[in-house]
Amino acid sequence: MLPSSHHPILLTSLLGLLPLAAPAQTNAVPDRQVGTWLIGTVVLPGGPKHWGGYAEVQTRANGLGRQFFYTELKGGVSYDVAKNFTLMLAGGRYSTADYRDLSAGPLNVEGRLWQQLTLTQLTSRLKLEHRYRMEERWFRFRDDVVPAGQRRYRTRLRYRFNTLLPLNHPTFTDHTVFLTVYDEVFFNPRGPFFERNRLFAGLGYQFDKHLTVQAGWLNQANYTAASYRQNVFTPQTTVAKNNVALSVIYRLSRKASTAPPEFVPSQPD
Template sequence: MWLMFFNRTQLSEKWSIHNEIQDRSYDISHKEEQLLLRFGINYHIKKNLWLTAGFGYIESYPPEGVARPTLIEHRIWQQVLHTHFLGRVVVEHRGRLEQRFVGDQYRDRVRYRFMATVPITRERMAPKTFFATAYDEIFFHFEDTPYDRNRLYVAAGYQFSRAVSVQSGWLAQNFSGKTKGYLQLGVFANILQPDK
């Protein structure tokens, strides 16, 4: 199970801060797999086009019965995020570069995520709207073989207001030749500027 909290605090029309906490478990029993803390600064080129740069701190814990220490990763990351509409569907493209300091190793990684969100109870995404969302994200690195992993996600959610939404779904992650499923629960609570 992955428990996730995301926050965007808008500072001005062009600038905002990104914060997130993810508590990832091996299974429903909540045996910890990973803790991820990520922070970033967003620059809004347009309403639907953002650039972000930030830092992440990740602790990865060994599975039960495996005798190895917790692995610490420090991660610098940059991304571009672009959204647009296809009819009622909100489409999001996210490209991300990562410079990863994993234990005593350094690795570069690139990620691309394609996401689509469909409002169910309204014509457009708005407060008091149930919605469905899905994405596929592929990861590549530059060392060894390029393919790192792929994540496929489907979920349902509810948009309470402009600033607050929740979603829960299922993520299938393919990594090292195996695919494992995770139940996810995400809360998005933003501090936004009032509509003008």
């Protein structure tokens, strides 16, 4: 059981997500079809010299296990400044296609580089994670008309607040069942400033120090800024979609001169 002294902490953390998840007064366009996210990650934890990293492959589908249209290949290098403070430099390739005609090739290919810092608060049971990220993004659209060799460029800021609660053990160890809830907001300096909101709630199982699996519900809402063109005002539009998210995290072993810190199985992306 979770000590009663930590109930207010958990309640406060979860209530803090509600304002971010609350729908804005916009033209809402819900997608009634449930999508699928599949994520596979390999993590190299920071060792005696604090350096680590990760690599990940991700694919998404418009329906449940069908109509796949999106892939991510990415990886990065991390440095543990302190026990609960990690910096990361990472990048990846992101490809979006039309699931109705995959043979035509991707509609858009994005190259991305980002800088990130993660702060983790480890109470006696509840784990809180604050993740801050700045992204540089280069796009190549299939039907876009731009000079040869050039790409469109954008930047974006992201913040994720993540909570993880082990259920059958006081800490994350072998055979640990846990709950995880996070909310992530995306900010575009060029507008719309509030570009996206991603809310996840799921259940995970840590088999041992290497293997962790998670499954849950993920809602992603994208926002299009209001516009006024040719004497016609169009309010902000929100397109939201529910997804089933399944992930596998494999943590590599490495030699350490001291006992490693508690591993918190947070999804790297």
